[in-house]
Amino acid sequence: MSTILVVDDERGIRALCSDVLGRAGHEVEAVDSAAGAVAAVSRRRFDLVLCDINLPDQDGVSILPKLLTGDPPPAVLLITAYPSIDTAVRGMKLGARDYIGKPFSPDELRLVVQRALAEDELRRAHGELTKRLAYGSMIGDSPAMQQLRATIGKVAQSDATVLITGESGTGKELVARALHFAGRRASGTFVPVNCGALVGTLLDSELFGHVRGAFTGADTSKRGLFVAAESGTLFLDEIGELPIDLQPKLLRALQEGEVKPVGGTSAIRVDARVIAATNRSLEAGIKTASFREDLFYRLAVITIEVPPLRARPGDIAQLARHFAEQAALRAERSRLELTDAALAHLAAQPWPGNVRELENTLERAVILASGDVLDVADVAGPRSVTASPTLTTFTGDQVPTLDELERAHILRVLQLCDNQKTKAAQMLGINRTTLWKKLRQYGLEPE
Ligand SMILES: Nc1ncnc2c1ncn2[C@@H]1O[C@H](COP(=O)(O)OP(=O)(O)OP(=O)(O)O)[C@@H](O)[C@H]1O
Ligand SMILES: [Mg+2]
CATH class of the missing domain: 1.10.8.60 (Helicase, Ruva Protein; domain 3)
Incomplete structure (x- = not known):
């Protein structure tokens, strides 16, 4: 059951609407003037307003802004006689949902009303779902979290590139997902990619795609993740690990909105919002020349810092x-x-x-x-x-080799941080790729 307001100065129309919609199970209130309509919507909330355009005191279109209040505002359907279709169209540009021409049959009336109400129902369900995906999984009501949520709400609406910073495990990926699902791109795909997990050429083709025959093993062409994130969001995790030779390519993609697949000659236009995250200081990377300053500024149009626990x-x-x-x-x-x-x-x-x-x-x-x-x-x-790190001990006649020491130390650190490679790499002062290499080298990696 929905609440419906009928606004028409013709008694016959009011009676017809009240009767038809009342019998369809809705609660109907009817008024005969623009002033009456404005008074009614300020008194209570309606799900739908059926409003005649030609009213004695004011025309229906000019009171639209006053009808479209409340959260959520009602769906407004305009009632119009043939000569004022133009006005009805103007009304729809101003936020009316649909219009119905006079005279109309009970069936027609039921149909437009049902359609508008069903549409609202869908919209609400969709809105709630995306909101839940966006914020539902984010726990915490501390002032810092409240501020973070407010920032996400604002930033989600834009297409600006965002850099999310914060220590390992603070929830950077969660924030990236929230930005995606709270914004206009929520219906597009969220494509996460870990820049530290792949080496140079592989990452290149992963991000930007490749054409057939671009390198040994490239039997087919492949669209990159930039293209896969079309009308969605590309999440570049651990951006600090992006190899320096790929950085100009990413910069170009961000600046020009186009990418060139590996081995390709022409560029492809892309429309993906880019969100990057890092738990390392990129400024430090700039100092050691492992991160390009121009790319940093292009990524950090907006920076969101996720506070440590x-x-x-x-x-x-x-x-x-x-x-x-x-x-x-x-x-x-x-x-x-x-x-x-x-x-x-x-x-x-x-x-x-x-x-x-x-x-x-x-x-x-x-x-x-x-x-x-x-x-x-x-x-x-x-x-x-x-939690008590001590150096591996050894006696005089058992001097471990550097490799043995390194292996033991890596094991120790892995234990300390619950086997989390990112964290371990951070504590060891090396990047993840290096850690993976060492794990393989020392036979510490199961796969
Ligand atoms: N506010 C939060 N509410 C609920 N769960 C959270 C919150 N913040 C983080 N988490 C959870 O903690 C874990 C780590 O979060 P996430 O992967 O987003 O961290 P991160 O900052 O990306 O870490 P890293 O730098 O190591 O990649 C995830 O399982 C995530 O769901
Ligand atoms: Mg992460």
């Missing part, structure tokens, strides 16, 4: 409860409440691995917990054992 301890309890609940669902266990002492303990930790570390801590706690609550011992457990 220790800067918003107020979020920890809420996040911890959420992760405990999720972990319990995954482990098919019943819900485990966190004790106040456990929450206090969690809130006091420094969380160098930020939200991801908290998430892992609760996952482990839920899996290992034996009681039906999570107490300090459950959430503090293994962390305190591994």
